[in-house]
Amino acid sequence: MSATVFFKGLVSRFASTPPLRHAVVTTFHKKGYEVYGKRCIETFLQYWPDDVTLFVYAEDVEVEIEDARVVVIDQAQSLPRLHKFRALYRDNPFANGTDPRGKGGSNNFRWDAIRFSNKVFAVTDAIERTKGAFDQLVWLDADTVTHTVFPRKIIDNLAPRKNQLAAYLNRKSYPECGWVGYNLNHARIDDFADRFEQSYLSGRFLKMKESHDSYVFWDIVKDMEKKGEAEFKYLGSDSASGHIFINSVLGGYLDHLKGDRKSDGKSRSADLYEKRKEAWWR
Template sequence: MPDLQTFKRTWKDVPKANGKCPWPARRPRDNHKEFKWDAVRFANKVYAVFETAKDTSIDILVWMDGDTFVHSPITYTEFRNLVPQTQWLHYLGRNRKWPECGFYGLTLRTEGANAFLKEFQRVYDEAENNGIFNMEEWHDSYVFWEVLKKIQPTYPNIKDFSGHLINGEGHPLINCELGKYFDHLKGVRKDEGKSRQRDLLSPRTESYWQG
């Protein structure tokens, strides 16, 4: 991925792009939360999306984090129904906080997806020219959120799996329709092997979630 390599060559030795908060210019209370400033680390993820989106044989592009676990069988038809082509974006919103970007889908070759991806990549390629380093944070989920807020008014036809459920902190994937099939082993849940019962906002009926 040449665009990714260009980004990493440019920023690999710059502290603010590698987890060091440019204090006090940005969020002094959060300067210890290095993930918020690790643009180089999260660039691997976003440039993989940008590169894959160039493939004209793909109609739906779905990003799923590697710590997502498929706990119940899902058919192709069921999966496609989760990410309908009638909407250009399918994502896990958290209302007043950046989205959970462990899962999202894009209906490629739509005006909304094209505009979103163009601006999403631009803010990385032009990081200091009204790009990611002009934002309050520059991990991929925050950047995704800022770009979406810019694009959504023009292209409002999107699917938010969880914005009505999650307001700020939370575990959106397992609390929406995706939880019927998937678990997201965020953080210490990787070691525990499963999300916790207390992560659920209401009981689920699937056998995976019983006990």
């Protein structure tokens, strides 16, 4: 089953559920803001529903966009546990991109825990900030462009419900975590956030096969499912690989500029499993 077909069933299945309160969180540094972050915010304001709030964790950069829907948070002041983690492991090569197997060189994202820890600690802090005020917190990579009006109905349909702690884009390997929706009403959401942080702060990530956020997220998800602590909503397909984000229903509204696609400003037609009908892709 293709991710597109899977999503069509998902949308119809939850079409009658009531609307939810949504928040979005992302983070970037100065160069990231200049290359893609500013565009992420601008297109969010243009195309997302007016009552969705975007929380931005800004690292050493002033965000000049002023809008009631955008809450800018100074990363240096707000994420002390992130900076504790960085201090602990900044000199450890296996936390900074060096393959512990001695095969993948010294600049490999799979073992660059320092790089991806920004995202992890922004998510956990945002969970704490938004509980009670919102129902779903969406992590959105800052190198994402919204290109079409994003209907509330779709955002509602994608959200985790009841005992589903999170909704994510599953695939053959570790998930695509450019979009992850967190159920802020779930009884174990604080436990999840603590596990996410402690996987890094405790040094546990050094014993894992890979240590980027998507792999660590997946490890926690599998453990919670195995123990019956939580369920999760799958937004992708176990048979899919590659750029699953744009091949899901999300591709009808968003484009994730992974890797060198940032400089192109758009994903490639070769990234699509099949042709899409939306104007952006034509």
